[in-house]
Amino acid sequence: MEMTTQTSATGSDRVPRRRGLTEEATDAAIDQACRMMRLPTTRGVFEANADAAAREQMTYRGFLAELLLAECDDRARRRSERRIKAAAFPRIKTLREFDFDANPNVDPRTSNALAKCDWVRRGHPLCLIGDSGTGKSHLLIALGTEVAMAGFRVKYTLATKLANALAEAADEMVLTKTFSGPGRAGRPRSRPPRRRTPSRRWPAPLLVLR
Template sequence: MNARRGVTEEAAVAAIDSACRLLRLPTIRARFADIAADSQREQLSYLGFLAELVMVECEDRDKRASARRITAAGFPRTKILADFDFTANPAIPAAVINQLATGAWVKAGQPLCLIGDSGTGKSHLLIALGTAAAQQGYRVRYTLTSKLVNELVEAADDKQLSKTIARYGRVDLLCLDELGFLELDRKGAELLFQVLTEREEKSAVAIASNEAFSGWTKTFTDPRLCAAIVDRLTFNGQIIETGTTSYRLEHSRAARSSQ
């Protein structure tokens, strides 16, 4: 594509590079020469060439924004649904998980409970569904339940509790892992209840727990508070029981027997 009005090819390239820097269009800056060559070879119109430029910039910008949301979520490791082996745990309904992957429940502000023994895929699903939500544009935050409670206790001591609860209230999806793993004192349980109440019927909460609801009284020792928390996490929500057979244990046994 020839430069117009007597501008040399070199000057046009320099002007585009400078303008892309000024307008913060890194993908166009990096790829405009290759796209121009491809467009000339394919005899695209000027509008077609411009469409190619803006589309690659938008696509790359979406990818960068998605990566930032995933990083901000604080996932401890990378887990995606494509890597989940549904055949290893038939108790988990693939159709339901794939429906959850659409993110409709996050948009509706509904809760999700993943209940089952260690090694049955709860954390994988929790992180993978949270990652899928982040890729779809939702603000996500992952944390261990004990870590969240400790943060809330410290915030209360520093008179920053309202700000901390509000910060957790602003994310679209809060993923709480290992709920029920440790006993919480009354203060910690009450602070967690405040966070759940802040999000009730407005923003989604997903939890993974190795205890059935009947065993949550070991974590929340006040029966009334325990019942209220269960109510917050189950009303209009989805409950998925991942079972009792550890995939990791079976995998380890199979690996040893094959040696």
């Protein structure tokens, strides 16, 4: 079948239209366009969504909105997954898994309020204090996961490791780079490093929010 191209003009916008494409050619064109524009979610769901739109007699605008929203939702999910992975949590923990009955001193309302991340937006610190086995690490990882899902960059580390890194950074006067940039591997030293005994204090885990 011969394909014809028409142009629709609205004001100064001119959008070329291709008519006469077979269904197979249309699907192939959509697949190729999605690859070129890096729309993997749209590429994966457009056929099923198109069939559903035809059955439900959805408008063109409604169909397009469904595709775009699906792409946006999936991109947000992938960004959250990348932030959680970059946080380097030692294991997966969620607030839903936390046993509040076994830890009566932990108020679930407080934990749920902290999960909204208002304290992060206000720049407030969070310190979890308690005996061993009371769920501090679980809560820390779970809250850190919520913070990452809210769009903030998170880094899980041990207080001893952070203290030693800060001591090294202070010696080299690169504290800013320690928090804002990548590692300093391979960076030439201006003077020999001091010999330091690794700190044994503060063995608790920390979250560094950037």
